[in-house]
Amino acid sequence: MSEVKTLYKEDFVAWSKEQAEALRSAARGGSNQKLDWENLAEEIESLGISQRSELKSQIRRIIEHLLKLENSRAADPRMGWIASIGDARNEIEAVLEDSPSLKTEIAAAITAEIKRGSRKAISELGKYGELDSATLVRIRGTIYTEDQILGDWFPPDPDARGEAQ
Numbered sequence: 001m002s003e004v005k006t007l008y009k010e011d012f013v014a015w016s017k018e019q020a021e022a023l024r025s026a027a028r029g030g031s032n033q034k035l036d037w038e039n040l041a042e043e044i045e046s047l048g049i050s051q052r053s054e055l056k057s058q059i060r061r062i063i064e065h066l067l068k069l070e071n072s073r074a075a076d077p078r079m080g081w082i083a084s085i086g087d088a089r090n091e092i093e094a095v096l097e098d099s100p101s102l103k104t105e106i107a108a109a110i111t112a113e114i115k116r117g118s119r120k121a122i123s124e125l126g127k128y129g130e131l132d133s134a135t136l137v138r139i140r141g142t143i144y145t146e147d148q149i150l151g152d153w154f155p156p157d158p159d160a161r162g163e164a165q
Contacts, residue, residue: 013099016048056109058088063117070155
């Protein structure tokens, strides 16, 4: 039983998967306990799924704000976007500390969330008249690496790139 408790402390997502399967196995084994085995297993499993959702949500937030930093010339919101990215990176770090097995899912999460983050950035930039056809094409073609998402990278200021984009 101590291995299970250790797994709980070291990798919550792996623990939740293991416990859900153990509950399902107990149900198949014909336990005489009057428990709702399948729903218990699903609830335990959903706890791990929420960690995965948190990871993806924070990645999406980082993508949105990196795209805004990269494509908006507005001055006032920049520090807020930078702070939001830092906060999201900290949240991801905490999720990965609780569930290190999610590290293997980061690349897929970035791929999945680039579309959603891009849509959000496009919507927000459009509201403020900062979206032209060239910017739209640039945003839709942008991809970020794992290091850019999780590291301390920030895009150059649009004014620093000059007009030769």
